[in-house]
Amino acid sequence: MDLTEDELLTAIRRVLSGAGPEVRIGPGDDAAVLAPLSGEIVVTTDVLVEGVHFDRMLTSARDLGYKAIVVNVSDVAAMAASPRAAVCALTLGGDVDAAWTMELFGGMREAAGEHALWLVGGDLSGGSCGWIAVTVIGEVAAGRAVPRSGARVGDLVVVTGSLGAAAAGLRVTRDGRPASDLDRRLLRAHFRPVARVGEAQVLERHGATAMMDVSDGLTLDLSRLCAASGAGVRLALGEVPVAEGATLDEALGGGDDYELLATLPSADAVETARDELRETFGVPLAEIGVIVEEGLTVSAPDGGERPLRAMGWDHFRA
């Protein structure tokens, strides 16, 4: 590192300056202080580890900072909540310089600006490699948070947008082949994920009984939703919205899509939610299955039924 810790912190605070009046005390003190929130308080933390979640040779600092915020905003969104503030615990490998670090915070600030939240503090340290843990504080009206555990038998399983683009983008990155327009869209899906904040609140208003974001792959995340709800699911394989340029395997197991996986209580609810999502956000909503008493199965378009294999990301078995 080409600066002392205090010099770097001063530079970072300059990037983060410009908080609103709801930030009573911002970066640089022992802790940040925010104006009272009227709703229930939502809190989530997600860590990106060098060599596990990112590779500095393949990811720009700006994209990395952006993504570190968005993956947490996505978790807040998945509760039907709105993000308000974030803090960041950051460890920098020895060969990282101040310019890279400034770009990282630039990306965080960009994502924070897009989602109307404030970066209010953090902790910085040296180490053998890079870690970025962001914690986002959000807010939701009392009783309106949607957990993973509320799915009931007969609920319809829906997913926003399409799946697999982020995994396909990672494949494109690793292949290192020249980017077509489609390749560039896939890369963008990987490096610049979108958190579905408004979309989640639409699903909540239409009666979502359970909701989560698809971060570790559809089949693994769906099996978690079912486990939390004490229920099973029948997934209609032909209805899974596979992103253009992605394979079915990438859509089912790739992860990092940050689409919303939810259960809605009726076909009417699916219909009206779908209309509102299309009109307000231009985002499609696919009905991909139904909650059943027990068992996780996939029904293929040809009518065959087989067990749902929970493909996806296990941090200790990958």
Place this chain on the structure above:
Amino acid sequence: MDLTEDELLTAIRRVLSGAGPEVRIGPGDDAAVLAPLSGEIVVTTDVLVEGVHFDRMLTSARDLGYKAIVVNVSDVAAMAASPRAAVCALTLGGDVDAAWTMELFGGMREAAGEHALWLVGGDLSGGSCGWIAVTVIGEVAAGRAVPRSGARVGDLVVVTGSLGAAAAGLRVTRDGRPASDLDRRLLRAHFRPVARVGEAQVLERHGATAMMDVSDGLTLDLSRLCAASGAGVRLALGEVPVAEGATLDEALGGGDDYELLATLPSADAVETARDELRETFGVPLAEIGVIVEEGLTVSAPDGGERPLRAMGWDHFRA
């Protein structure tokens, strides 16, 4: 790791179970949900990195988990706030097993219990070495948070307890020599720091104009308080409360003490705060200097004056 990620998460959730009604949604969902807080919201994050802040050969998992919570509670305390909830982003090195991880969470839960806060969530990932980032959410009555930046010329500088014991404890650990009773007290100061939550609120009530915890060493932290306040200080070297068994250098530069460094507006305020701290907590309060217009100087007991060298912990120059 001898368990899958989901198995380990289930085991961790069992350790963390037992939250009160103010935790609306606890560990295991995309985000945790807490009942509304009436005061301003305080948030801080602090990271412990293997090889930088801790050595798994020298620290037990239980002590490490305990400390990971307490260092954050100390930052919340330093704002004169009370901790309410915590989340933890954790990376485990490949050779860590489930038993170690359970002990780590056991230590976190112990510290959380002592400070009446709830562990409501986290994120777990594999990596090349260990990394623990805890974020604590706290609460403070509107307008009552004490920043670092409020010290005014003429304010008296005070510090709670004594300094240097944690650094001396680290020295004892590294020397590996058999522990006397004093050694054991020093080791305890290093491995089981105390966050001064109630003490900070006493200092706030007695008019503290600036406050922070001493985590990186007295001289470095004092120079930061002065920089934030746009002021200087004259430190009375003979008044610095050196812990039994510690050297003056350890008291000035060792860090990890988590005592409170504050400025009070008058000798009367120091007197009454000291009385209350002694009676309520049995904790001494030392008056160690005075805030001046500019310059950081040390006055030795013999009357000599020299520049205050900001010894202490710089994560990129250590």
